[in-house]
Amino acid sequence: MTPYKGYATSDLARQGLRTPFKWSDRLRVVSVKVGTDGAMGSLTAALYEDYSNDPGNKGIIRCTREELVDEVTHCHVAGLQVCIHAIGDRAIDLSLDAIEEALKIKAWPDHRHRIEHAGYVLPRQLKRIKELGVNISASIGFCYPIGDSHIAALGPDRLCGYYPMKSFRDHGIVAAGNSDGFGTSYALTGIYGCAARKSNSGKYLCKEEAVPMIDAVRAYTWNAAYLEGTEDTKGSIEVGKFADFVVLDRDIMTLPHEEILKAKVLKTIIDGEVVYEHSD
Template structure:
């Protein structure tokens, strides 16, 4: 007899046929039967809990294939530059000042989600403006892309950055005409200061729980964590899963933000490889960064930016170094991936994947490319040939779409090209890149279906997909990207009972209002872990 039965619903299976059924039976942590209400009702026993869906949508638990659990959680402890009342730089600085007044001297004040294009002044804060708030607290304001930050003089002092500090490879410590530090740190310069922005283990553990709770309430049952702040955060993330603080299943990329190549070397040296772990926490791909932020803009492109004829972005590694580092990870059994937004960076990663497979052929290696921003037709063809799984972020169009048009012109028609991926038979799994943008899968599905900016502009509408296709990219495709398609990602007998119930039918909803739907219930391992009040 099943423990749990769902009847009279819109069961979106996301199976190979994309079947829409009515009912599901669960025993323990597994789905044991699917079908019509009439087929499932006879299985009900005296101890079975029955949930009448009454036409609501029941879907596989959402799998976000690229986000940052610890970064999102830590952000919740800081100042949000995306708060509804933020209209100007003055508003942000006022909130930072209030936060500093609540903290003892020497404690970091962190603000996140800053976007100079969304405020009245249309500029970054200056080091001097942050110094006016406090010279006793280190202050950091992180741009929404999470690739650029501005810090005050106290932070520069703590981080041991001064006018003679050289730029790190793949990063810029910005200086004024006199060579003095402005406080702005770009790309690898920003990432390398992460280890200096300290938090207690208690704070980090609390942040991880806050993040997990938010994700579960949005219907997310599995995540592919795309990189912690540092090795301590990685360790605490694993510990939080074991201690039950984190409910979501984690496929953890072998990556930290401050020194990804050194962390990867340590993982290789420890004998780690993709797949080590269990159904709750498992080591994922080896990951490096190749270029910058799509909204920065700092991505590496083959042709100059439309907005700047002398700018083609930032690269982190030479081709030889990228091949060597990821090639070694591939050799010992890691799935390999890299952050690559611009077409030049994507081409480099494809060259790396091709070289790794030629030197050490491995069937079904499923190499990934995180973001795969500007994916031109020649690059798509190579992705198909190499069996690459791209991880696009269609939700970026809502928040950053206007800037994409400004910076990349017609290339927006090839950015995160969901339809092109599908038509070529390339399995693409969607990631939100939270906290870079909204983590809610329903928001991401709406973005993939509409590709509309916050200002209402349609961007690259030739790349829109259907609701069912977007759901599959958030479920089965995500499971495929982590070699888990036989265990989860669709509603089929024998698979894990990771499920989400919406408050109404997603297929009958206005495609432009999908994000207005609410998650009614989230189930992981057959247990209800979230229920709307």
């Protein structure tokens, strides 16, 4: 079985695509996505220990180490960023192995390869992620809508490894919040997950891993731009950058976290142009 692929695939690298290229300021090909395991909700993310609610099940790995190393190396040598879907701790180690092997073949200090999701991370893995220069595209937006199912899957003793946003920050790892249709594509729900770490039933998913609001917002702005290599033009409101921002109906930076979920987007501005305006 080979790694499943999404977005641009490693086949493009094999067919001659080299380094990122763009059609316009808004449309570029910069990365390739490959996958290693399943999902936490379906109990198929690859773990070292059994699922708490399914004894004997440790999830699945969809490829061999050799297959993943081959996929990652082809893209890496071609100058393409690799985004590896890895949710469980076992899949994360496999992904880091592949990136490490690729770096042995060709040095690339600012490769910005990343792990997609990183749903359950071991403390020992944090140092290795940092040392390899790997970034994280975290699905912290899962926390609120489907957090209860993940609590059941991992059990209480493993929750501080669940999308550990504070630990990522403390180790100097750039971790962005992402959008994923299986949970939510709404950034404010993800920001709430970063800052509150509560499910929709009010259960905490290790509140010690919550981050201040400034870091929660940064995960969905500057950090996200950094992951795609566009932090010089996007991710913050500064002279010389695209005027991309939203206007909310309340100040989520100072209000209680529950207000984040109630906030309405009044306007969306992209490159200085109003592309959405709320109407009652």
